[in-house]
Amino acid sequence: MDFFVVSLLNGLSYGLLLFMVSAGLTLVFGMMGVLNFAHSSFYMLGAYFGYSVGRLTGFWPALIVAPLGIAFLGALIERYLLRPVHRHGHAHELLVTFGLVFIIDELVKLLYGNYPLKNPMPVELSFSAFRLFGLDYPFYRVFIALVAIVMFGAILALSRFTRVGLIVRAAVRRPHMVEALGHNVPMVFLGVFAGGAALAGLAGVVAGVFYPTGPSMAQELGVIVFVVVVVGGLGSLEGAFVASLLIGIFSSFAVGVNWTLADAFALVGVAGADLWGGAFTVKLSTVAGAIPFVLMFLVLLLRPAGLLGERQ
Template sequence: MHQPGVAEGLGRDPGVERIRQRGERVVSAQGLECAGELQNGGLGRWPASRRTSIKVNLFAVVSRFVSTLSAPAAPCAASRPGRRGRPGSSWLDGLIVSLLNGLCYGLLLFMLSAGLTLIFSMMGIINFAHASFYMLGAYFAYTVAGTLARVPVLAGAAFWIALFLAPVLVGLAGAAIERFALRRLRRRGHVAELLFTFALAYVVVELVQLAWGRSAVPYRVPAALAEPLFSLGGHAFPAYRLLIAAVAGSMLAALWWGFKRTRTGLVVQAAISHPAMAQALGHDVPRVFMLVFGAGCLLAGMAGAIGGSIFVTDPGMAQALGPIVFVITVVGGLGSLPGAFLASLLIGLLQTLAVGSALSLAGAASWLGATPATAQALAAWPLSRIAPVLPYLLMVAVLVWRPRGLMGVRET
């Protein structure tokens, strides 16, 4: 849906009419700097002098991009009664809020990809069913919260209890799958494990549809978390996004500290790298594998318990985010937890800014000096339309120029 830009929000202002006629940048009477519409069909070419053409084109591209980000705001800071507008304040506020939204989405992706990275780095298993455990976390949290909400004493804390209990249930399910299925397949190699997890993903989807139906369930965050934490230029920032940031940051710190600074983490690393020696020293290596796989599934369940309440909880949620998880793992570097964190933030920002933009490839092409005919041909491809493809294009680029990922370590 088209959101009004800064110039459109000023209506029939004479300054805007002069912009439309001459293609200039002016400052309105209220002190707000505005960019006018393009003269030749919105292709990004301004009839300005050679001395100022590059600056004007850049301003036009940026202003049109950020005027459509995130939630709608007041069309112009100068239009607010009793307040003097600041140059560019409207699109700058929208840009800041969109960056915050992108960071929160990236942190949620990290919560989901951290478990897969942990399982692969420790066990070498590419778990195709990892997103299915994310879905189970959302459905388990919905069921637990709905059950506890009927108890008057626990109704107020039902969501928080479900947020703790659902990941534990998912982790126990993952540990049971490793103990009774994957452990028997380990001697047959990673191909058998991959095929098993591939089939397991479809089994989980069918079981979810049998238990909860094919439609979305009404799983939502409490009203207190849905309230705006703060507002910036008319853009509200809900409190639940702070919850995402807190949980993701705690998860990263706990994983790093647990595997680098504790005896348990050292035992796990020894069991993974030298299983025979760890077994000879008295450590139960199969039990370590079971705990690692269960911990990875627990992290996915935590992401589902939070993400399902924010987005939508339905049987298609695993398929929607599953491919992105593998993109993050490849881009960040297979088995690299810091790489997964960096790739999650990068992809979260990339998709959020692209989806919220009304820009098309025509504006970028004309700004780079393309002919009007070429720009007109690209006008039918808005950036929001190709946003789902951008993470995969990034993965292809990383595989071509840096095959081991952004922070992956080359195997010796």
């Protein structure tokens, strides 16, 4: 029971963090058709910016300032690196962002060193939210979840109830039509790209003080957020939300489960499969990292448009 509840809570909190990062990615993908390889690099930069700003001003101002910095960087990248290659097609845009990953990774190592930083949690947030089965449950996990939920609500409200949101939603679906209506679509792209970068940056600031802030942050999350976007469905914010939670909870449970394929065989009456060795004795917990990919395969093969994506 306690394993179940704690795994669920951790999974939710991790899933919500995933959502914070993938929200921007899926919006940009839906609108520009570009899967930004460097998106999780923005997340990492958010953590580092947050760290640097936080040392000067404390955590709370950094929570605002660092994402703004990342947004500015995102805007520069869109304007000067992506827009010029747009005419060569999506593959080249994808490749540019792919190259950026190396540049950002190496610059971070150059500026901050090739090791995780001491990035302490603000004292006012480091307390126990509640006691659960004799263990203190850190409030910060709750805080991560709260930030993500507030962000989700804010994006939804912005896109549903404001004019800007309307234009953005329209531009995601029919960029040419929106352009024909006289809106400055390149400007909308720039704004969405910068906004998406800011969201990843915000996630970085929040996560940076809880998970280690280190140069491998981007790589650790990188592929998982792609999985979230594909599973959730191209350009679908709601889809990304569901997929993030799904993957967060799955991964969280899998880490604690020591079942093997042999156990599964035993369950259906085939005993002794563990004697075959090999794949049959690999514990589920050790291949937890593979689960999101298996999920992605299933989705791509059975429902190519994603869980909540529209068929094209």
